[in-house]
Amino acid sequence: MTTNAQAAICRGHEQPFTIEQVELADLAPDELLVRVVACGICHTDLAVRDEQLPVPLPVVLGHEGAGIVEAIGSAVTAAKPGDRVVMSFNSCGDCPSCAIDAPTYCYNFFPHNWSGKRADGSPTMTLAGEPMNANFFGQSSFATHAIAHQRNVVKVPDSAADIPLERLAPIGCGLMTGAGAVLRSMEVRAGLPIAVFGAGTVGIAAIMAAKIAGANPIIAVDVNDGRLALAKELGATHAFNAKDDAPGKIRELCPQGLGYVFDTTGINSVIEDAWGLLAPKGICGIVGASDPSAMLKFNESQFMGGGRTVMGILGGDSDVGPFLCELIEHHLAGRFPYEKLIRTFPFEQINEAIAASESGEVVKPVLVIGKE
Ligand SMILES: NC(=O)c1ccc[n+]([C@@H]2O[C@H](COP(=O)([O-])OP(=O)(O)OC[C@H]3O[C@@H](n4cnc5c(N)ncnc54)[C@H](O)[C@@H]3O)[C@@H](O)[C@H]2O)c1
Ligand SMILES: [Zn+2]
Ligand SMILES: [Zn+2]
Incomplete structure (x- = not known):
């Protein structure tokens, strides 16, 4: 079943992001539907907006998402509906780098993260019936809902049950x-x-x-x-x-x-x-x-x-699940107090959040998109 969502559309440097109604595709067997609670804003989102990276525009960006799983495909084992998850980058699972748990150097990084579609070329999102570029870092989390994948979703460990998702969201990119x-x-x-x-x-x-x-x-x-x-x-x-x-x-x-x-x-x-x-x-x-x-x-x-x-x-040569959990443990023990970098903004203030990042006023803006 397709899912209606609100997503921030990026059309390039000249125009502000606008939040619009989109539709997410049916889940493939290895995909999860995540209701996004929060998403960090990273310099890499802005590098795409400014066309310094080869991601096609217009596009739904956002690659530091955290949320709650709403549905899973038949082959998903990483999380189940109701689980709190953080999302990171995606990888193929089937190349020489993935074979040695070095997925950041996946031979197929581009089609799985930056092509605007799934690696098989199918769209994960439509806007007014037309395909919209999405699946950015296997998520596109500047949206109320995201389609994520078995390989880029990490279930939040029980030890971090008291840490809000708006704090956990940015752990999957710049901090990692x-x-x-x-x-x-x-x-x-x-x-x-x-x-x-x-x-x-x-x-x-x-x-x-x-x-x-x-x-x-x-x-x-x-x-x-x-x-x-x-x-x-x-x-x-x-x-x-x-x-x-x-x-x-x-x-x-x-x-x-x-x-x-x-x-x-x-x-x-x-x-x-x-x-x-x-x-x-x-x-x-x-x-x-x-x-x-x-x-x-x-x-x-x-x-x-x-x-x-x-x-x-x-x-950071992350192997995703184990390393993110290691960082969460460092955070819980007070050795990785990255909350001092964060300022939260409501989703509607995405352009203000970006401006605060670009002026240097805020190190890590985090958009609060939904309730936990
Ligand atoms: N390789 C990766 O996997 C990866 C992952 C995440 C981010 N990035 C990239 O890493 C970079 C840093 O990301 P960020 O989120 O920390 O960005 P940021 O903009 O918050 O940090 C960059 C810092 O560099 C400082 N700076 C500018 N000119 C300088 C100079 N001449 N000397 C010293 N400092 C100077 C800025 O004041 C700023 O504090 C970005 O280019 C981002 O796209 C890469
Ligand atoms: Zn790979
Ligand atoms: Zn990033």
Whole structure:
């Protein structure tokens, strides 16, 4: 049975999002119908709006959804009707990356997350009888209801029964990426220095995770002093404004170089400067969305001679279910206090929430779409 829903339609940079009546398709055997309670807004939604990523417009975005399962397809085992769930990215389950539990590098990532349709080409949503691009990250959660998949839904553990879904929603993207980059991709070692460039959701998640890993010192770099103050509150031992010779100050603090640098800005010059701060065996992790034509330059002998690594990172190498539950446990234990990044907005104020994110006023806006 098709489902009527209200969804925020994105038609590009020039127009505000508008909430309109849509229809969701019948569920496939491996799909779930989720009544969305809340959804975080991420920089990646805005990168799609601005056509920096190859997702077709118009589209229903939103990829940090949480809600309550209303119905499931015949092959679903991840959750049952009535379960509280968070949604993350989707993957095929059938490629060499999925085979080693590295679904963020799924060979079929595009058709399952960014094509605007299911991987088989069928639409999950229609608007006035015409197919509407959706299935964004296997969910499109800027809507009252979303079609999610067996592979991108995580049942909220019973231990987190008291944590509201509006707080759990954003855990499946930027927070997972920053924390996973430190704990899983780079496997940051205790006692080694790390610098994080960009103290937004991803950067601050990395800083909280660096504290969990025991890195020292933990250096935050941003152009926004408010965000630097927040980074210090949440685990950074030092904070430097990028406008004020941050690389020079880091060299003074750590003359032997850094074990890890982590870039969330996607700015070439920032990444190249950060790479230049690495100690032997140092790792430079990169996650920021950048100009698709951008090329990076590194000195070859420094690269090879010091055994340095440049690492592209997607989704913090998360294996979805187990890692999200691990982060929820860190949150419950007070080691991952990401609630300090969140401000909630009613669904109708989606454009105001986006503006607050873009001005830097709010680190993690979360839309409250329905009641729990
Ligand atoms: N690779 C992935 O899997 C993945 C996942 C989620 C997000 N992302 C991307 O990661 C990036 C960060 O996401 P976010 O949600 O934290 O974004 P954000 O905009 O909240 O954070 C970026 C931060 O960089 C700061 N900044 C800007 N210029 C700077 C400079 N020159 N030096 C230092 N800091 C500077 C900004 O002030 C801001 O605080 C985005 O590009 C997003 O699209 C990637
Ligand atoms: Zn795959
Ligand atoms: Zn995201």
